Amino acid sequence: MASVELLLRIVLWTLRGVLAVDLCLVAAILTRRFSRWLYYRRKDEAVRRFGSVIEQLVAGKIKIEQAVASLGDTHSKAAEDAVQWLLLERLNNGGRAEVTETLFRLGFIDDWAAQAFGSRRGRQLIAHIAEGASLAGCGERQFRRLRRLRIFSVRRAQAVTRLGALNAPYARVFLREALMDPSPMVARANIAAMGDNREACGLELLLELLRQVVEGKSELPLHSVKTAVIRSDPWELGPFTSFLKDPDARVRFVLVDAIREIAERSARALTASDFPAPLCRWFLEEGVQDESRDVRARSARVIRHFHSPAASRALSRLLLDEDEFVRLHAVRACADAYYGGLMGELVSRVRDPRWRVREAAVKALAAMGTPGRERLENYFLEASDRYACEQLVEEMQRAGMIAKMLPALGQNTPEAARAESVCGKMVGLGRNALLSEVVLQEGGRFADAVRARLLEILMLAPNPEFLQALHSLGERQDDRLSAKAQSALKKMAGSAPPPAAGNRAAHA
């Protein structure tokens, strides 16, 4: 009985404890709400107060000393954060040197360096930057395993992000120092900062990191390093040439792929003169005949940006590569009006034994504008390969080509004749879902004459889908095509049943 009482007493005390914690949690919410409200009120106030000072500093209207005197007059954490935020926002929008100097004089850089590298090492780094003091190597950091833990990394990662955004003389030192940090989170932040601040970090360093990642010597995620690398512009790519001589095919592949991304994210159309000449030469002479199919394939996608006769010749060669994957990328590379001269080769790729290549060839031709689309339609009308034709139908529908050609139906023009032939072939292939839908759309975007002509074309090889549409049309009272549909149905009832799906093409 005594033990039961003891148990009950324990339960009762636990209950009281839990209830006390519950009350604390309610209090925590209330306190947090209030403190956040107060914090943001003060921060907004500080933003209003100091925003103009920073504008004047960046515009060169006041000196750094004056700005520091004004901005140093903060009496709360919220105001201090506001000043930090305003200055950091300005770092990437011009005035990087002035803003960095201001941050330094306000003591923010000291704080961040201490957070990222520890107080002593932080002071050494600052002395090195500010006074040119010699900098000893940091040696093997202690507690590497502990420092890798996320719980100890978040603050360092945030500090490294801020330090990496500073003016080049500062950021360069901090970014190199952060490379020694064992934490993957800090390393990711560091790499992202390197990509954003190209003045502070040379491309060679990033390429070396990329090589280490590919070779498995670094734990950094490939995506992060690649993202940093591809923030370069095409004319900055000189350092790539020596790295492209790497004996490891995987390294060459990743580098070529990075160059492709750089070229493809460029806002304007490029030519060979936008790239360093040795790099162009490497692609046209070595890239196209690299032993690795991945390198050849990606090289095609880079070469397309050269827009030169030599590039056309190289692409033409890659279009005939023995490897399906290379042909696929070469075809995709040709999807550019400049390479109109390669249209013949592209049409031959529509007959490629591999469906991915055929699909890509159709898309490439469709992307070449009117001449490409005409070649595509001509090929579609001439081709006997069912798979290639089905692929063509899909791409022509996705690109909206069929819907664009339908209004010409029923007229006495060459476009009408071409449209009729295309529709006839589609019906023959049994690909008449879109056409049947158009026949049913009264008062839609297509005239009755177009619908009537389409109905006649669809009657060439009626399939169950179309017959359903025909019945539905025949039952309508107010549709001008219902009489035509009814007579078609009567005509069919009097003739043989429609052919089975497999025979549709032959029937057409």
Added chain:
Amino acid sequence: MHSALVRLVYYSDFVFLGYFALANLGYTFLMTLSLYSVSLHARYAAGRPFRHLADSPVTPPVSILIAAYNERANILQTVLSLLELDYPEKEIIVVDDGSDDGTLEDLIRQFRLSPMDFIFRERLKTGRPRGIYYNPDYPQLVVVSVAHGGKSRALNVGINLARSPYFCTVDADCLIEREAILRLMAAVVQSHEAVVVSGGIVRIANGCQLRDGRLEKIGLPSSWLELCQIVEYIRTFMFGRPGWNMLNATFIASGAFCVLHKEAVIGAGGFSPDTVTEDIDVIAAVRRFLTEQRQKFRVTFTSDPICWTEAPRSLRMLGRQRRRWQLGMAQTILRNRDMILNRRYGATGMLGIPFHVLIEIVGSVVEAFGTLVLIPLSLLVLGTSWKIFLLFFALAVAYGTLLSMASVVMEEITLRRYPRLKDAMILMLFAVLENIGYRQVVTVYRAWGVLQSVRLRRHGQWEAVKHEGLAVGA
């Protein structure tokens, strides 16, 4: 006879108490891990490290798959929200699973879709779709119509049509926050290991106001049932899954919002129609497939990409939903029972699945049995004092309250999706109230689901939970 019954009840009481202690110990352990994980992630995410991912052309494309069956009430808002997503390259594939409420017609009308003859490669056996609809003006959207055949088959049709290396399953009644897929994919691309599944948080949108596929105003519903579910969801996603993720033992990721690696899923045979919760089952199947292939992989959970969904508004629908979830989990565990305590499956086999078996499956039956049978029997047969039971009941409620309240506080500190103080206080209140009545009712439904699986009673493939639609702003 009487003495045997007394002994049985006496020992059963100990089993019940043992379960109570074990479950709460487990939850406390998970709570501690989750607290650490979620707060760290929130601090890290505050620096918005995902922007690089959005700008990078190296970010892999994602196909978003929605299987819709009679989802007319929500489907347009869902698709609109997906079209607005902040992600560099995406395609949205809606598979209408033979709805008869006009879901397909609404989609066709809204997006002016036309039937098209696209090539359909049947990598997973599904049969051919009835129609594929497309509009070149919305090149990211493809709608597929199939004869009614269940959610698993509908999703497999979507996989067959998907052109991206990853796909994200989204329920038809869900709204995804703008950066959510970006945040899910961050876990995929920033990892050293091959991440094959990446899951996020699901929240309840009842009481929120929508406009053009976006949450215009986040609020709370007035019904107690929906409020209890909101607290329950917050607790599950803040104090459960992050903990399992830290242990690398994630066994469940909500199919309402989850990114999967396409080839891994195809290799594992796609979504199986053999269980009623295909989302739980597919993760186990992928895990099995990749383990047999001796590949290194990871299943992750991230605590800030948020998907909003509509919760059941009636007790009947809630019961249906919970029975189905529990039945599905039990079916999946039964199908994969060789994974239990199997070292090949790592922390999932040694920790994750055994916990789910003991606490979620067996535990729900023990809890329901204890509440409905054991306590009354103890009172009648053993003559145990009411006070003792009341005290233990109070302790159970207080501990449950502690977990729920701590979750709400965690939400407040990290995601903070409820901006009004009044809403936060209501959630705190319901963190207490949901432990009295609601939790017991849900336990009974869960136990019912487990018993259904024991009796091998097959439910319909798609036990529909009726949605009434969310409030749309004028």
